[in-house]
Amino acid sequence: MNKKYFKMSYVALVVASGLANASPVIGVDDAYFTGADEYFVVDPRTACDIFNQKVSYINNALGGIDDTAHIDNLCRTVRINDGQIEDSYNLTTVNGAYAHGSSSYPITEQIDVARTIDILMFSQSNKTDYVLIVNGSIDVSKQQAVWGGVVEWNDENVLPFFWYREGYLGQVFHGNSQFNYMSGESEYKMSKKRAESESNNTNEIERLTWKYLSETCENGDLNAYCIPQGYKFGDQFINTETYPSSTNANGKTVDIANSTSFSFDISGSFEASKSDGPSAGLSVGFGFSKTKESSQTHDVMTLTSVGQGNDVGTKVTQRINTLALGNAADNYQASGDSWNRVVNAAEIWGEDLYRSYPLDSYEAWQENYTSDRRSCKSQAIIFGNSLTIARTHLNMYGGSWKIQDEDIKTVESNYGVTIDTKCTVDDNGQTFRVMQDTLL
Numbered sequence: 001m002n003k004k005y006f007k008m009s010y011v012a013l014v015v016a017s018g019l020a021n022a023s024p025v026i027g028v029d030d031a032y033f034t035g036a037d038e039y040f041v042v043d044p045r046t047a048c049d050i051f052n053q054k055v056s057y058i059n060n061a062l063g064g065i066d067d068t069a070h071i072d073n074l075c076r077t078v079r080i081n082d083g084q085i086e087d088s089y090n091l092t093t094v095n096g097a098y099a100h101g102s103s104s105y106p107i108t109e110q111i112d113v114a115r116t117i118d119i120l121m122f123s124q125s126n127k128t129d130y131v132l133i134v135n136g137s138i139d140v141s142k143q144q145a146v147w148g149g150v151v152e153w154n155d156e157n158v159l160p161f162f163w164y165r166e167g168y169l170g171q172v173f174h175g176n177s178q179f180n181y182m183s184g185e186s187e188y189k190m191s192k193k194r195a196e197s198e199s200n201n202t203n204e205i206e207r208l209t210w211k212y213l214s215e216t217c218e219n220g221d222l223n224a225y226c227i228p229q230g231y232k233f234g235d236q237f238i239n240t241e242t243y244p245s246s247t248n249a250n251g252k253t254v255d256i257a258n259s260t261s262f263s264f265d266i267s268g269s270f271e272a273s274k275s276d277g278p279s280a281g282l283s284v285g286f287g288f289s290k291t292k293e294s295s296q297t298h299d300v301m302t303l304t305s306v307g308q309g310n311d312v313g314t315k316v317t318q319r320i321n322t323l324a325l326g327n328a329a330d331n332y333q334a335s336g337d338s339w340n341r342v343v344n345a346a347e348i349w350g351e352d353l354y355r356s357y358p359l360d361s362y363e364a365w366q367e368n369y370t371s372d373r374r375s376c377k378s379q380a381i382i383f384g385n386s387l388t389i390a391r392t393h394l395n396m397y398g399g400s401w402k403i404q405d406e407d408i409k410t411v412e413s414n415y416g417v418t419i420d421t422k423c424t425v426d427d428n429g430q431t432f433r434v435m436q437d438t439l440l
Helices: 044-062 185-196 202-218 231-236 322-329
Strands: 011-016 038-042 075-079 085-093 107-124 127-146 150-154 161-163 168-173 177-183 237-243 257-267 283-293 301-307 313-320 356-358 361-368 380-395 409-425 431-439
Touching (some): 127 380, 168 313, 185 380, 237 313
Antiparallel strands (some): 011 038, 075 107, 127 150, 127 361, 257 283
16 A cells, blocks of 8 residues: 555644633633634544543532533544555556547556544534544556556656647546535435345445445435434534535636644533533534645646535535646646656646545534434434545547546445444433444
């Protein structure tokens, strides 16, 4: 697995504010009551540790809370597969340096995918906030052609094939998409049942389950059944944050961050009480911001984000901005050998067009509860990440750059995690959904 180009981004927490208001609880930073404007970078799993430590201080300050009212670990986190997900695929596409998309000397590429997927779950009075964070990249680590033997290029020598006279550019990303979504237990079981009816192989059942669940939750006619509490509770389920988002197709640079800040603040009245526990006005606010922009330019690319009906998730699709691509092609430098590769491709187009595409993204939801006991049901909550990798070539005969859609080659990679949760009500009638043991 080639990890050389893997991009790691992080989650940031509020740590200081310098604001005038003093914390009502000794040992808890002012920022956790008033908000903050300073950030530092920590791992997502550390975010929960810090949050829970602060809530513990608050609980202790309330004094005399008995065990029945005291709810610990209001923030829990899960990392899918407890590490970095790594996959490799081989795709064969036509050579972009030969006329009419000829199959002469096709190019076979090794495409490596590295992802770290974290889930954070913040429980609080009568609502739960969920955050899905993806860090990673798609890297083309090897290209091979057969011409009197195998010719091979690796790592930074991976380049697009282009011969201006013939008018074809090949070996580029077009149509990459990523779908981050959330689902309840019922629809997950339906997808698994369908998969089990088609295969007896455990790995194949797993693959098909996530494929079918992703397809259902992306389907606007069906995805109401992906709402955790069921389709009748859609007004309680809100998609609050998403990144990245759509860009202007008219030459605007795509805004891709290589690190993202995630902040929260705790506010509330916190009057001492024997029974109130963390429900004594506890309120957690969330916010995201991009802390550092990528050094690459992305003006040959556009992003289209589509939030799914019923707020279950967002799909983001990458496409080529053919106008910007064609304008930059006037400055290309050919490799000077029989393969006609663009040696300055990173300079004029950016590596994310053809070699190293970032997958950094996040999605956040809020689930609210009412006095209706059915509004919070103990069940498994499902989080999914569905990825499509697409490679193609372009035709610029006639002075325009056209995508050869029939020649787009794709592979799919679907992952997810099932988190067991329990609904509980404290002595004040405040509902909490808390995470139990995780089923990977």
